[in-house]
Amino acid sequence: MHPDKSAMQRPTVRMATAAPPVLPVFSAPVFPAYSGQTYYGIPPIKPSHYKWRTAVAFFFNGLAGGSQIIATKADWFAGADGRGIVRTGRYLAAAGATITTLTLISALHTPRRWYNMLRIYKPTSPMSIGIWAITPFTIFSVLTAAGQFLEDEGYSGAGGWMGRFFSLPSAALGSLVMTYMGTELEETNTPLWAEAHPAMAPLYAAAGMSNAAAALLLLIRSKKEAGAATLALQKLAFVSTAAELGLGGALDAARRRAPGTGSLRKTRYDAGYRMVSGAASGALILWLLDGMDRSRRPAAGMLASLLKLAGGMLWQWVTVYAGRESGRHPGDYFEYTRLHTNISATKHPAAPPPAEDAPPDQREKASAAVRSGKGYARSAGLRWSLIGIGSVALLLSFAKKVEGAYDREKR
Amino acid sequence: MTSAVYPPAVPARARNHPESTFGQVIPDEAELTAGVRIVPGRNYGFFTDTSLCIGCKACEVACKEWNALPAGDLRLSGHSYDNTGGLGAATWRHVAFIEQIEEAPGCRANLLKPFQSHWLMMSDVCKHCKRAGCLEACPTGALFRTEFGSVVVQQDICNGCAYCVPSCPFGVIEINFEDGRAHKCTLCYDRLKGGLEPACAKTCPTNAIQFGPVDELVTRARLREEKLHAAGVETAYLYGVPDGAGATGGIEQLYCFFLLLDRPEVYNLPVAPQLPSKRIPRSLGAGMATAAVLAAATAVLLAESPKKLQRKVTHASR
Numbered sequence: 130m131h132p133d134k135s136a137m138q139r140p141t142v143r144m145a146t147a148a149p150p151v152l153p154v155f156s157a158p159v160f161p162a163y164s165g166q167t168y169y170g171i172p173p174i175k176p177s178h179y180k181w182r183t184a185v186a187f188f189f190n191g192l193a194g195g196s197q198i199i200a201t202k203a204d205w206f207a208g209a210d211g212r213g214i215v216r217t218g219r220y221l222a223a224a225g226a227t228i229t230t231l232t233l234i235s236a237l238h239t240p241r242r243w244y245n246m247l248r249i250y251k252p253t254s255p256m257s258i259g260i261w262a263i264t265p266f267t268i269f270s271v272l273t274a275a276g277q278f279l280e281d282e283g284y285s286g287a288g289g290w291m292g293r294f295f296s297l298p299s300a301a302l303g304s305l306v307m308t309y310m311g312t313e314l315e316e317t318n319t320p321l322w323a324e325a326h327p328a329m330a331p332l333y334a335a336a337g338m339s340n341a342a343a344a345l346l347l348l349i350r351s352k353k354e355a356g357a358a359t360l361a362l363q364k365l366a367f368v369s370t371a372a373e374l375g376l377g378g379a380l381d382a383a384r385r386r387a388p389g390t391g392s393l394r395k396t397r398y399d400a401g402y403r404m405v406s407g408a409a410s411g412a413l414i415l416w417l418l419d420g421m422d423r424s425r426r427p428a429a430g431m432l433a434s435l436l437k438l439a440g441g442m443l444w445q446w447v448t449v450y451a452g453r454e455s456g457r458h459p460g461d462y463f464e465y466t467r468l469h470t471n472i473s474a475t476k477h478p479a480a481p482p483p484a485e486d487a488p489p490d491q492r493e494k495a496s497a498a499v500r501s502g503k504g505y506a507r508s509a510g511l512r513w514s515l516i517g518i519g520s521v522a523l524l525l526s527f528a529k530k531v532e533g534a535y536d537r538e539k540r
Numbered sequence: 541m542t543s544a545v546y547p548p549a550v551p552a553r554a555r556n557h558p559e560s561t562f563g564q565v566i567p568d569e570a571e572l573t574a575g576v577r578i579v580p581g582r583n584y585g586f587f588t589d590t591s592l593c594i595g596c597k598a599c600e601v602a603c604k605e606w607n608a609l610p611a612g613d614l615r616l617s618g619h620s621y622d623n624t625g626g627l628g629a630a631t632w633r634h635v636a637f638i639e640q641i642e643e644a645p646g647c648r649a650n651l652l653k654p655f656q657s658h659w660l661m662m663s664d665v666c667k668h669c670k671r672a673g674c675l676e677a678c679p680t681g682a683l684f685r686t687e688f689g690s691v692v693v694q695q696d697i698c699n700g701c702a703y704c705v706p707s708c709p710f711g712v713i714e715i716n717f718e719d720g721r722a723h724k725c726t727l728c729y730d731r732l733k734g735g736l737e738p739a740c741a742k743t744c745p746t747n748a749i750q751f752g753p754v755d756e757l758v759t760r761a762r763l764r765e766e767k768l769h770a771a772g773v774e775t776a777y778l779y780g781v782p783d784g785a786g787a788t789g790g791i792e793q794l795y796c797f798f799l800l801l802d803r804p805e806v807y808n809l810p811v812a813p814q815l816p817s818k819r820i821p822r823s824l825g826a827g828m829a830t831a832a833v834l835a836a837a838t839a840v841l842l843a844e845s846p847k848k849l850q851r852k853v854t855h856a857s858r
Contacts, residue, residue: 168636168808169619171626174711178702198835199842206843214842238700238720245680245699253676253817256703258824260679304835308827315823316816317706318673326819330827338834361841368841369834376830456706459808466709466789466810 163467167459174318176456182236184445186229187310188340190263191333191441193225194307195341197270199365201300203358204293210356216277217348219292221341222299223274226267226306233263255313262305269299307337314452320465321455322448328380335373340441342366343412347434350427360420363430367416370437374409398451401443408440546760547747548575570737576752578732583689585727585795586741587757588663589764590807591776592748595621595635595661599740599749603633606728606739626808627664629716632725633740634664636807655773662807663740663749666691666712666725667780667794669815670787674724676817677707682722689754689795690727698722709791709813727796754795761799768799775801779809789814 167173200218203211234243247264251257272295279288311329314322322329342365349359415433455461554572570576578584603609610630617623620637627634638660643649649658668690675683675691682698685691693704693713698721704713705722713724728738736742741751750757761778768776779786780797785804787793791813804811 163803163805163811166803166805168638168806169617169622171619171808172711173805173808173810175628175705175708175714177706178715198831199838202835202838203842206839211842238702238715238717239698242680242697242699245682245697246701248697249679249681251676251679251681253820254679254703255817255820255824256677256701257679258820300835304828304831308831309824311827312820312823313703316677316819317703318709318814318816319706323814323816327823327826330823331830334827334831334834338831338838358842365838365841368837372830372834463805463810466812466814 163463165460167463170459172457172459172462174456174462176453177317177319178238179236179449179453181446181449182232184442184449186232186236187333187449188442188445189225189229189232190310191307191337192340192344193222193229193270194266194303194305195337195339196225196345197222197266197273197296197300197303198307198338199341199345199362201296201303204296207358207361211358213349213352213356214345214358214362216281217345218341219270219274219277219296221344221348222303223267223270226263226270230263230267255309255316258305259309259313262302262309266299266302266306269295269302273299304334308334314448318462318465319452319456320458320461321452324384324465325380328376328383332373332376332380335369335376336441336444339366339369339373339409340438342369343434343437343441347431347438350431350434353427363416363420366434366437367413367420370409370413370416374406374413377406397454398447401447402451405440405444405447408436408443412437412440546575546750565734565736568735570735570751573742574737574751576737578688578735578737580687583754583795584732584752585668585689585754585757585797586665586738587750587752587761587797587799588665589748589750589761589799590660590662590801591656591764591768591773591799592746593635593661593663594746594748595637595659596745597635598743598745599633599663600624600631600635602739602743603725604631606731607632607726627666627710627712627714627724629714629723632666632723636660636662636664638802638806640802656801660801660806662798662800663744664807664809665740665796666727667710667786667796668725668727669791670793670795671791671815673707673709673791673815673817674704674713674722676815677703679703686727686729686732688727688729688732690729690732691724692726692729693722693724695721695723707816709789709810709815754793758797761797764799773801779804785811786813788812790818791815 196218200215200222203214203218207214234240237243246257246260249257250261273292276288276291276293276295280292282288308330311331311333315326315329317323325332342362346359346362346366349356349362412433415429415436419429419433550572557566557572566572568577570578576584604611609632612624612628612630615623617625619625620639622635622637624631624634640658640660641648652658672683672685672691675685679701680697680699682694683691683704684694700715700720700722702715702722705715713722715721716723728736728740731738737751741749750760752760758778758781761781765776765778776799778784778797779800780794781787782793786797786809789812798807800807800809
């Protein structure tokens with residue numbers, strides 16, 4: 130506990146050569162290596178207060194955003210068989226957006242003042258960005274659903290026009306609504322979320338799309354509307370789930386490689402996290418089997434959807450609660466600030482440059498800290514973007530190949 | 541000019557107020573007690589010199605008294621003399637106690653050193669960062685920068701979204717679950733408006749907590765650091781000055797900064813705290829790019845020729 134004075138250098142004093150400034154300028158002292166000390170185990174930061182309401186709201190948020198995007202794309206690109214997707218998607222988006230809005234308002238600690246969020250727009254706050262995405266998205270989604278309702282009731286001209294008009298801004302906002310939650314969690318100082326930068330937002334986007342596709346598939350096939358576009362929707366579910374798994378796997382691998390972290394494994398939710406991956410993989414396998422099944426029985430596909438949705442809800446839960454728990458571990462936060470930051474930009478490096486006579490393991494730890502700190506955020510973002518885009522492209526071509534093989538066989 | 545001589549000479553007009561209890565506020569009282577004339581438009585803060593702290597906790601008491609804060613947990617914590625634990629919604633000054641009794645690992649000291657005597661004591665407070673994580677995260681605008689450079693929560697606007705709580709890199713701000721809003725140190729905004737220095741700085745008996753304009757405090761702190769180094773205390777350093785530990789990651793400077801005598805983690809402070817909002821562009825950009833790719837995939841998959849699909853459906857129904 131006694132500070133090892135021999136490990137600390139006496140700072141050098143450089144006197145100013147010009148007349149101002151009057152005071153000498155100091156170079157920074159170099160700290161002794163961090164040996165894991167904490168202040169009685171008391172967390173240095175406050176864990177977030179997000180609980181089940183936030184998990185539920187985030188789940189329906191992604192679902193709503195993805196549904197609106199799928200419904201709008203189906204409206205523009207799919208044939209007559211796609212009208213079922215358009216109808217279900219628009220209703221699902223409106224319902225999901227309403228559930229999310231009400232749940233988020235109830236999650237406030239002073240809910241009667243929820244409208245204060247709309248006083249200002251602050252681009253440095255992901256929550257402000259999110260509120261200004263959700264509010265118009267909810268309004269436009271409800272108006273789109275109203276237009277769809279009119280169309281269903283027989284007013285096809287006015288209803289169709291109304292639905293299509295409001296679906297465009299709704300879908301545009303839907304992509305932001307699907308994504309911003311990852312940024313909101315990541316842009317805090319909770320170690321589990323902050324160390325995942327910049328992978329959380331892409332994960333949320335992929336999760337939103339895959340959950341929406343799974344939910345739409347479930348609703349459409351339960352009504353026995355097995356149109357041609359349903360097959361395309363199933364392929365989309367497959368591709369987006371695979372993208373989500375790929376991104377999640379890349380994040381896991383990066384976490385395992387980073388020295389000293391692994392905060393997820395220290396929480397109680399590690400098993401839950403593995404179940405999520407298991408559920409998503411199971412859904413993938415079932416969809417693949419269902420795609421190759423010629424009888425087109427809906428059971429396998431619907432089971433896959435249920436599995437994916439359960440996994441999606443579980444993932445939101447685990448992410449929120451594991452993050453809260455990681456905020457209570459002081460060691461995790463101290464490791465995060467030392468390793469996942471651009472330490473070379475400061476004059477007070479967290480770990481001293483490796484000394485020649487330092488023991489080998491200490492030397493390695495120091496250089497790993499500086500190395501991972503410097504390039505971590507920069508190269509990781511590019512890597513993950515390439516992985517994400519590459520996997521989607523690969524899976525798209527794979528999906529098309531399966532369809533092509535099935536076609537050739539039939540002919 | 542006041543930084544050269546500290547504490548500064550008390551102005552002559554102090555003799556006009558010899559009474560012990562006052563019927564009204566002395567105008568510009570901070571000039572008499574801290575040598576500072578408080579004017580709007582200048583950045584004010586604290587320099588907390590832990591080498592002078594005696595751990596009396598007068599600052600905790602004065603803060604609770606002035607701001608009428610609730611008492612909190614009254615039990616003994618077992619963490620040396622620190623029974624408060626940390627900063628929170630009802631604790632805006634917190635004195636940390638660290639006992640460093642070992643002379644060598646496993647060997648208790650028999651002779652106490654004349655300086656600090658194996659004790660580290662620090663009065664922790666909201667850092668009122670130059671670029672504050674809590675302020676940048678607040679979606680309602682309840683958190684704002686005052687005319688004195690401090691960061692304050694407007695209690696009539698805060699709706700308790702609690703997003704400031706995990707955004708603070710130092711774990712300062714917290715929600716009071718009884719009134720549903722976020723609370724933290726206000727740098728005694730009400731006292732500053734009246735020309736008085738903050739309660740904790742006024743009451744500190746050793747002048748460990750010094751109040752003043754931030755630039756003057758930094759000058760004074762650097763002189764103090766030099767003096768300690770010259771006296772043989774090589775471990776002294778400033779935490780929260782520009783380009784120093786504690787002012788990293790985009791935070792730039794802490795208007796309430798410290799002179800510490802050991803690693804920041806010993807005092808429960810991060811060595812390289814981060815301003816979270818700096819990471820938004822890359823994160824949101826990556827997310828939106830993913831969403832765009834998936835939306836494009838949706839369009840591609842849905843836009844298949846109806847004839848080909850119709851054939852497949854006909855085959856399946858046979």
